[in-house]
Amino acid sequence: MKAAAFATFGGPDVIRLIEAPEPQAGPGQVRVRVKAAGVQHYDCAVRGGWTPAYGLTVRLPQIPGNEFAGIVDQVGEGVTAFAVGSEVLGFNLLNSYAEYVVVHPDQIVHKPAAMTWEEAGGLTGNGQGAHIALKAIGIEPGDTVLINGAAGSLGSFAVQLAKEWGAKTVIGTASLRNHDYVRSLGAVPLTYEEGLAARIRAIAPDGVQAAFDTAGGEGLQAAVELVLDRNRVCTFFAYDRIEELGLRIVRGERSAARLAELADLYAQGKLHIEIREVFPLDRSADAHRLIETRHGRGKIVLKID
Incomplete structure (x- = not known):
């Protein structure tokens, strides 16, 4: 072959x-x-x-x-x-x-x-990765959630799952050229530049309850600054900073059950x-x-x- x-x-x-x-x-x-x-x-x-x-x-x-x-x-x-x-x-x-x-x-x-x-x-890979991460940080109805790197494959799945699981507001960082796409997924787009935490506060004055990082940099710093419970911050990018930032290592296994759930969401028109x-x-x-x-x-x- x-x-x-x-x-x-x-x-x-x-x-x-x-x-x-x-x-x-x-x-x-x-x-x-x-x-x-x-x-x-x-x-x-x-x-x-x-x-x-x-x-x-x-x-x-x-x-x-x-x-x-x-x-x-x-x-x-x-x-x-x-x-x-x-x-x-x-x-x-x-x-x-x-x-x-x-x-x-x-x-x-x-x-x-x-x-x-x-x-x-x-x-399979990024879909289940996003599922594992968001289950770990515990998305709850009414949450405001930050997805750092929302236009990438992993981030875009995370945005959609957060919305499906009841997040009130999803804020997604992305390059300016990808803002329309991030908006189409149901997130409020923001660029990565300095001062990100302040711009997020303006959108979410009641705070950010959970964050998933796929890009590091200013977005990860904002996540650590804004989310009070470090157990509700997860990075699948800056592994070398997990200990420094006081985050936990998130691991999970892919499974047919998890994949079937994602495939069903697609079949229902809920996952792009x-x-x-x-x-x-x-x-x-x-x-x-x-x-x-x-x-x-x-x-x-x-x-x-």
Whole structure:
């Protein structure tokens, strides 16, 4: 099968299109013919030599990619929830930048009929990441919530979930060119410049109850300054400042149940998935270059025919 992989650690240029052995579904597994795979900063970090704390083993040449969507084409013994031909989206730690991926049934859910392959390929990682973060900080009806980096894929999911879960006001920081988009998601947009905390106070004189940071900088400083309970501030960006700022490390596991909830919100028309750019598999390196600029809005996806 065709796959994008890296044989050495390094920058985006180490990712090359290769021929790899086709994986086969064993008992209790399914094989998915991948139609689209999302690109995440996680993938770039692994490509650069980072190994997650939970003991992921990287074997060179390594196929990156931890979210995908496609069509089930093999069903192992004992699997009853999916059949050959099922359209699904799912998650994996690695190996999704490929024509086929083998996973367990608890890593996939059925794709909503109206969801495009590109949308399905880009939901799993950042959608579940936003869900995990907002559950950790405890969004409650009537809250005012700050989302720092609201135009990115992770931030835009967080804005929508905060609104869905009852936040009265969501304030989203973003570059000026993305303010209309952030506003369309239901948030009040603000730029990142100095004096952000004062501008947030003007919008929310009764205070900010919770904050999720995806961009660091002035937005994170404002979150720490404005939110009284540090347990209700979470960063998925400035990990090196967590101890200094007195924040807690937020971890959570992706699950089929969590993913199914997000897919259902999409099916109800309550969750928008913004696609920033779609690359063919042989341009995976370009996709990595783009995501590492940390600018723009929405999700970067690989299309695999």
